Amino acid sequence: MPFDQKRINGPESSLLYTQFIDNDNKFQGKNLYSKGKRVDGRERQEHRKHAFLLNTISKAKGSCYIENGNTKIICAVFELREIPRISKYSEKGQIYCDFKYAAFSRRMRKSNDENEEKLMSTNIRTALESTVCLHEFPNYQIDLYVMVLEDDGAVLATAINGSGLAFIDASIQCYGIITSTSASIINGEIFIDPTSEEERLKNDTNKSKSANLTLSSISSMDQIPQVFFHGLADLSLIKSAKEKILDTNKTHVLYFKKLLSNKIANVRA
Amino acid sequence: MAYNPLSEAEKTFILHGVQDDFRNDGRSRRDYRPMEFETNVITSASGSTRFCLANSDIIVGIKPEIDVPLSNRPNEGKIDFFVDCSANALLDFEGRGGEELALEISNCLRLAYSAAESFDLKALCILPKHQCWKLFVDILILQCSGNLYDAISFAVKCALFNTRIPRVSSALLDGGNVDLTLSDDPLDCDRLNVESAPLLVTTCRIGDQCVVDPSTEEEICSTGSIVIGVSQDKVTLLKTISGSFHPETLENSIDLAVNTALKINTKLLSALKEEEKKIGPSIRHHKSSFLM
Numbered sequence: 336m337p338f339d340q341k342r343i344n345g346p347e348s349s350l351l352y353t354q355f356i357d358n359d360n361k362f363q364g365k366n367l368y369s370k371g372k373r374v375d376g377r378e379r380q381e382h383r384k385h386a387f388l389l390n391t392i393s394k395a396k397g398s399c400y401i402e403n404g405n406t407k408i409i410c411a412v413f414e415l416r417e418i419p420r421i422s423k424y425s426e427k428g429q430i431y432c433d434f435k436y437a438a439f440s441r442r443m444r445k446s447n448d449e450n451e452e453k454l455m456s457t458n459i460r461t462a463l464e465s466t467v468c469l470h471e472f473p474n475y476q477i478d479l480y481v482m483v484l485e486d487d488g489a490v491l492a493t494a495i496n497g498s499g500l501a502f503i504d505a506s507i508q509c510y511g512i513i514t515s516t517s518a519s520i521i522n523g524e525i526f527i528d529p530t531s532e533e534e535r536l537k538n539d540t541n542k543s544k545s546a547n548l549t550l551s552s553i554s555s556m557d558q559i560p561q562v563f564f565h566g567l568a569d570l571s572l573i574k575s576a577k578e579k580i581l582d583t584n585k586t587h588v589l590y591f592k593k594l595l596s597n598k599i600a601n602v603r604a
Numbered sequence: 605m606a607y608n609p610l611s612e613a614e615k616t617f618i619l620h621g622v623q624d625d626f627r628n629d630g631r632s633r634r635d636y637r638p639m640e641f642e643t644n645v646i647t648s649a650s651g652s653t654r655f656c657l658a659n660s661d662i663i664v665g666i667k668p669e670i671d672v673p674l675s676n677r678p679n680e681g682k683i684d685f686f687v688d689c690s691a692n693a694l695l696d697f698e699g700r701g702g703e704e705l706a707l708e709i710s711n712c713l714r715l716a717y718s719a720a721e722s723f724d725l726k727a728l729c730i731l732p733k734h735q736c737w738k739l740f741v742d743i744l745i746l747q748c749s750g751n752l753y754d755a756i757s758f759a760v761k762c763a764l765f766n767t768r769i770p771r772v773s774s775a776l777l778d779g780g781n782v783d784l785t786l787s788d789d790p791l792d793c794d795r796l797n798v799e800s801a802p803l804l805v806t807t808c809r810i811g812d813q814c815v816v817d818p819s820t821e822e823e824i825c826s827t828g829s830i831v832i833g834v835s836q837d838k839v840t841l842l843k844t845i846s847g848s849f850h851p852e853t854l855e856n857s858i859d860l861a862v863n864t865a866l867k868i869n870t871k872l873l874s875a876l877k878e879e880e881k882k883i884g885p886s887i888r889h890h891k892s893s894f895l896m
Contacts, residue, residue, distance in 0.1 A: 354676050454711045458843075465828075465848035546719075548842070552851075559849045562830065564842035567719035570862055573839055574855060581851060 351443050375404075375530065382516065382528045382583055383489075387497065387591075389504040389598055397505020401497035404530065405487035410497040412505040415475040428472040432460040434481045434494065441486045442531065455481075455491060462495045462515070462551045462561035468508040477507065488530040489517035491549045491563060496587075503595060512591050513560065514584040515551035518576045520568045525576045527583055548573060550580045554588045610824055618825045622810045628821065634864060636817045639758065643766035643879060651767025655759035658819070659749035662756055664741060664763040668770075670784070671738035673729065681728020681736040683717055685710040686743065687756065693748040702745075708845075709756055713741075716757070716802040716833035716841040723801055727794075731775045734782045739767070750820040753831050757804035758872060764801055765876045768793035802835040803869055805861040809849060814857040816864050832858055834865035 372378060383404035392398035395411035402408075418429055434456040438444055459481060467477070479501065481494050495515035502509055519529035526533060534547055546566020552559045559581075564573065610618075621627050631637070637658035646652035649665035656662075673680060687709045689702025717723045728737040741763070743756055771792050776783040808818040808826035818826060828847025833840040839862065849857065 350675050450707070450711055450714070453707055454715075457708060461844050461846060464846070553848070557850060559844075559851055559854055560847075561844045562842050562849075562854065563844070564839065565715040565718065567721050567835065567838050567840050570837075570839055570858065573842070573858070577851070577854070 353442070373526065373533070379524065380527050380579060380583075382587075383530075385493075385496075387500055387594070389500060389595075395501075395505075397501045397503070397507070399497045399500040399504055401493055401500065403487075403489055403493040403496075403528070405485055406489060406493050407484040408481060408490070408493050408497050409484060410479065410481045410494065410501040412498075412501045412507070413478040413480070415472055415477055418474060418476045424474055426473050427469040428467075428474070429469070429476045430460050430463050430467065430479060431476050432456045432463070432479045432481065432498075434459060434483075436483045436486065440483045442535075455494065458491055458549075458561060458563050459494055459498055462513060463498055463502065465558065465560035466499060466509050466511065466513045466553060467502055468510060471508050477502075486531055488532075488534050489528050489549075491515070492517040492528075492551070495549075495551050495561065496591075500591065500595075511553035511555040511558075512588050512595075513551050513553050514587040514591065515549060515561070516580045516583045516587070517547065517549045518580055520546045520548065520566070520572050520576055523569075523572065525572065525579060527579060548576050548580070550577060550584075552581055552584045554581075554585045610821060614821070615825045618822055619811045622813050622815055622822075625813075627815070628819070631817075633813055633815045634860065636754075636864070636868065637819070641759065641762050641875075641879075643762055643876070644883075650769060651763045651765075653759055653762040653766055655755060655762060657749075657751065657755040657758070657817075659747055660752065660755045661745075661747035662759040663744045663746060664756075664759045665744075666763050666767045667740045667742070668728075668737045668767070669740065670730070670735055673733065673736040677725075678733040679729050680725035682738040683723065683725065683728075683741065684738065685713040685717075685741045685760075687713075687745070688743065689745050689748075693745045705752075709743075709753060712753060712804060712831055712833070712841060712843060713757065713760065715843075716804060716835070719802075719835070719840050721800060721838070722835035722840050724797060727796065728769075730772050730784065731777065731782055734777060735775065735784065737769060739764075748820075750823050751806055751817050753804045753806050754817060757802065757833075758868070761798055761801045761803060761872060762876060764796050765798045765873075767796055769796070770794075799873065800835045802833045802840045803865045803872075804831050804833050804841070805865045805868075806831050806845070807857040807861050809847065809853055809857065812853075814853060814860055816860060828853075830854070830857055832861035832865070834862050834869075836869075837862065837866060 385403040387399055387401040389399050391400040392411045396414050398411040400409045434452050479498055483490055492515040499513035517528055519526045519533050546568040548564040551561040625632050639657050641653055641655040643653045645654045646665050649667055651666035654663050687706040689706050730736055741760055771787045771794050772784055773787045774785045807814045807816050807830055809828040810826050828849050829845045831843045831845055
């Protein structure tokens with residue numbers, strides 16, 4: 336189980352060399368936010384530049400390639416098929432989500448952490464189950480494949496954004512445009528759209544009470560289909576992080592709508 | 605979870621009951637069903653408990669093993685959760701049916717226990733960089749009557765309280781090899797600090813209101829459910845299980861869950877301490893049989 340039997344694995348006891356280097360002090364402690372700006376020059380509430388491209392995979396019914404800073408994710412939605420292996424008729428359709436990290440995407444070469452991938456799959460599926468009109472295709476299943484090409488933080492949020500857009504590209508009826516943002520709570524302050532170093536801060540320095548919150552919302556209907564938080568934080572901080580994320584999501588919807596309508600205009604022309 | 609056919613009338617009845625703050629069994633929206641637990645039920649495990657939440661029946665066994673700590677966390681031990689949904693619990697769990705749910709529950713536990721402040725892994729270290737304890741927490745679901753996440757997290761907390769880790773009296777590093785000497789006395793053990801071990805609380809949205817501890821029927825009627833992990837007064841996990849929430853409802857659910865968890869935490873810890881005082885660390889001798 337710990338090793339992927341289908342791949343040739345490197346030696347069992349190989350280690351990442353970076354843990355033998357003295358951690359440069361960029362992310363340890365004060366330099367992160369003392370001057371009001373983060374290491375990459377952003378404000379605390381500032382989101383990274385992001386872009387997406389639809390219909391990148393010609394064979395898929397709908398697809399989206401989304402970039403969020405350095406995080407690159409590709410999502411593809413395939414044709415409907417009957418739900419395999421069920422005995423009774425299901426009145427609602429189902430979504431099957433398969434989430435994978437490319438072996439080169441993270442700091443450590445694929446550590447075969449199936450648990451992590453399954454967790455992400457369930458989160459994405461939960462988010463989309465409330466977005467997509469499942470009653471439109473009873474007894475059918477839509478396959479969604481998400482592949483992370485590079486992980487530089489906010490992977491879940493970017494993946495949900497990309498998946499929502501892929502469904503729209505596939506012309507599958509949805510209740511609204513789902514947008515998602517991640518926030519890190521480090522030492523009592525909220526940082527929107529953390530990079531992977533900012534996210535990792537919580538793992539290495541246990542003293543800082545940092546945590547990570549990803550929240551998706553369908554702003555047009557004022558619904559939150561998915562929330563995922565882990566770490567340790569005060570309730571009040573989580574609430575204010577939630578408010579900030581909801582505002583960020585709202586602004587993103589306008590941006591997505593604009594680009595989607597451009598795409599439709601181009602298709603028509 | 606289970607295929608429990610409910611008619612529309614029954615669903616409406618449950619919905620109205622929740623609105624009036626008077627559920628099917630007479631509980632308010634904030635009440636839990638009666639719970640019972642017994643620790644030290646499995647002799648071969650270092651810590652064990654049998655936990656019953658209404659009709660849900662969970663057995664947790666904890667075994668410590670000696671392991672090498674992770675290279676990037678040399679001072680910490682490890683904890684590993686494994687959930688086994690027995691087919692006895694629900695017909696859906698037959699064969700590999702329960703695997704997905706089991707994986708979700710174990711993931712939730714793993715995330716809730718990952719924060720250093722909720723569970724101190726440094727206490728499981730024997731010799732930094734060389735040896736540490738790895739706790740295998742094995743959870744068996746014998747019977748399920750809704751609200752598995754909560755029942756399992758309470759059971760795990762009880763089992764961790766009950767766990768006795770053999771005391772290492774000396775650890776020598778002899779040219780790369782570690783020589784451990786464990787104390788001979790089986791009662792000479794270390795205990796774990798579970799004051800801040802997280803509790804998972806599931807809140808369901810039924811109609812416009814949020815309820816804690818949904819029964820199986822209520823789970824079927826719910827339009828959204830979220831698991832909230834609470835450690836002392838801090839939140840350690842938030843995860844939507846299904847459905848969607850309005851932002852205000854979400855806030856109310858989290859508030860409700862945190863308040864409920866705090867109360868349960870105090871009650872649970874006092875009950876655990878009382879049980880230990882009354883019965884002591886001895887092995888249980890059941891008059892009739894184990895489960896009866």
